[in-house]
Amino acid sequence: SQKIEQNSEALNIQEGKTATLTCNYTNYSPAYLQWYRQDPGRGPVFLLLIRENEKEKRKERLKVTFDTTLKQSLFHITASQPADSATYLCAPDSGGGADGLTFGKGTHLIIQP
Amino acid sequence: DTGVSQDPRHKITKRGQNVTFRCDPISEHNRLYWYRQTLGQGPEFLTYFQNEAQLEKSRLLSDRFSAERPKGSFSTLEIQRTEQGDSAMYLCASSLGWASGRTYNEQFFGPGTRLTVL
Numbered sequence: 267s268q269k270i271e272q273n274s275e276a277l278n279i280q281e282g283k284t285a286t287l288t289c290n291y292t293n294y295s296p297a298y299l300q301w302y303r304q305d306p307g308r309g310p311v312f313l314l315l316i317r318e319n320e321k322e323k324r325k326e327r328l329k330v331t332f333d334t335t336l337k338q339s340l341f342h343i344t345a346s347q348p349a350d351s352a353t354y355l356c357a358p359d360s361g362g363g364a365d366g367l368t369f370g371k372g373t374h375l376i377i378q379p
Numbered sequence: 380d381t382g383v384s385q386d387p388r389h390k391i392t393k394r395g396q397n398v399t400f401r402c403d404p405i406s407e408h409n410r411l412y413w414y415r416q417t418l419g420q421g422p423e424f425l426t427y428f429q430n431e432a433q434l435e436k437s438r439l440l441s442d443r444f445s446a447e448r449p450k451g452s453f454s455t456l457e458i459q460r461t462e463q464g465d466s467a468m469y470l471c472a473s474s475l476g477w478a479s480g481r482t483y484n485e486q487f488f489g490p491g492t493r494l495t496v497l
Binding site for chain 2: 311
């Protein structure tokens with residue numbers, strides 16, 4: 267069956283450092299992989315999407331990599347700030363827009379001042 | 380505000396009662412999704428609509444759950460004979476879908492309706 271694994275424990279990072287979150291998937295061949303941010307009591311917010319033929323995607327302080335051989339995506343936040351503290355969800359996407367997304371459990375990121 | 384809205388934001392009900400939630404998507408979005416999220420888990424897909432047609436239902440959507448999108452705009456999710464296991468955050472999302480020529484599924488989520496079944 268399809269499985270998505272994200273860091274199960276909370277990730278504590280000191281302000282100013284780079285936070286790296288991992289998303290591993292099995293029994294998937296996603297055409298895209300999406301990352302969302304979710305704050306407590308709120309719905310997820312779309313951050314970035316990376317295609318299977320892209321190695322890396324950047325948006326301001328965010329960087330996503332996608333390794334289809336390792337079946338892994340890494341999500342980096344550089345120069346992290348306390349406001350980056352949230353849960354980050356990954357969602358492999360088969361493409362075509364036909365299906366609902368399947369999300370990982372998310373990684374709870376805490377940026378300490 | 381042109382984002383996805385959901386009503387109510389919180390609902391407390393007794394076991395066995397029926398509840399109905401409403402979702403208003405972003406106006407130009409033809410796709411509408413319902414998800415359920417419990418504490419410590421990611422959102423789990425329930426069902427989705429393209430315009431007024433319900434095109435997919437998850438196995439999570441038992442017979443007690445029904446969703447409608449009668450005019451292809453807002454949607455309702457009804458849960459009949461609620462059970463304590465139905466307690467969760469119910470999230471609605473919308474997306475542009477095929478109309479824009481997109482082939483990926485960037486979704487815009489509402490704030491959710493938190494259901495507590497006593």
